Amino acid sequence: MTAGAPEHPRSAYFESVAERLGAAYDRYSFTKGTEQEVPFLIEALALPPGARVLDVGCGTGRHSVALAEAGLSVTGVDVSRRFLDIAAERARAAGVRASFFQVDARQMPFDDEFDAVISICQGAFGLMGQDDPLVLRRMMESARRGAPLLLTSGNVLFAVAHPPEGARLDVDEGIMHELTTIRDEAGAEHEVDLWTSVYTPRELRLLALGVGLVPEAVWSVEPGDFARRPPDAEHAELMLLARRPR
Numbered sequence: 323m324t325a326g327a328p329e330h331p332r333s334a335y336f337e338s339v340a341e342r343l344g345a346a347y348d349r350y351s352f353t354k355g356t357e358q359e360v361p362f363l364i365e366a367l368a369l370p371p372g373a374r375v376l377d378v379g380c381g382t383g384r385h386s387v388a389l390a391e392a393g394l395s396v397t398g399v400d401v402s403r404r405f406l407d408i409a410a411e412r413a414r415a416a417g418v419r420a421s422f423f424q425v426d427a428r429q430m431p432f433d434d435e436f437d438a439v440i441s442i443c444q445g446a447f448g449l450m451g452q453d454d455p456l457v458l459r460r461m462m463e464s465a466r467r468g469a470p471l472l473l474t475s476g477n478v479l480f481a482v483a484h485p486p487e488g489a490r491l492d493v494d495e496g497i498m499h500e501l502t503t504i505r506d507e508a509g510a511e512h513e514v515d516l517w518t519s520v521y522t523p524r525e526l527r528l529l530a531l532g533v534g535l536v537p538e539a540v541w542s543v544e545p546g547d548f549a550r551r552p553p554d555a556e557h558a559e560l561m562l563l564a565r566r567p568r
Contacts, residue, residue: 355546
């Protein structure tokens with residue numbers, strides 16, 4: 323794992339990946355932890371019934387729908403139309419209401435609207451390379467004064483210790499590049515490029531401060547195992563809890 327990986331395209335590259343994946347996205351093991359993750363999110367964010375939540379990079383809606391089932395008012399945004407169609411169908415099947423909009427996270431049109439903002443499993447934050455700070459800024463501006471934000475990101479300490487096969491880390495940019503094979507809904511294989519930002523706990527705190535947030539905690543987590551665990555090098559993701567100042 324060395325420097326020299328292809329540069330991030332600076333575009334919402336995952337849109338084309340998502341369009342190919344469709345419902346096959348939910349076959350991946352990292353999508354199976356929703357039942358554990360959502361109660362943790364509700365507790366960590368101290369969300370009362372009826373609170374307005376923005377799910378940034380909501381994907382196929384697994385968190386959005388579960389949060390709506392818990393009595394929250396949820397808006398999900400994603401760059402993929404196909405993912406949003408799946409999310410809307412999932413909400414209908416569950417008998418809950420949730421709003422879904424196709425939008426690039428860097429261009430979200432919300433201001434001072436939500437009681438909490440989340441971006442889980444590199445839903446949007448972590449996919450935009452050098453524009454991650456812009457995504458975080460728009461997340462902050464979408465939240466009401468005093469509202470919490472919560473996101474997960476790749477843990478660079480874990481990535482260095484346990485590099486995925488064939489992955490290359492751009493040490494200067496802090497971006498992991500993978501050339502991998504995905505299967506679409508029909509089972510056909512496609513070779514795709516993936517770029518994922520990886521951070522240290524300190525970098526996440528500084529990034530939050532840089533956009534005007536107050537960082538409250540950074541924890542080590544994994545899909546299906548969200549916990550208030552001190553940062554370490556043994557878990558694949560970090561979780562940042564921050565708050566927009568009053």
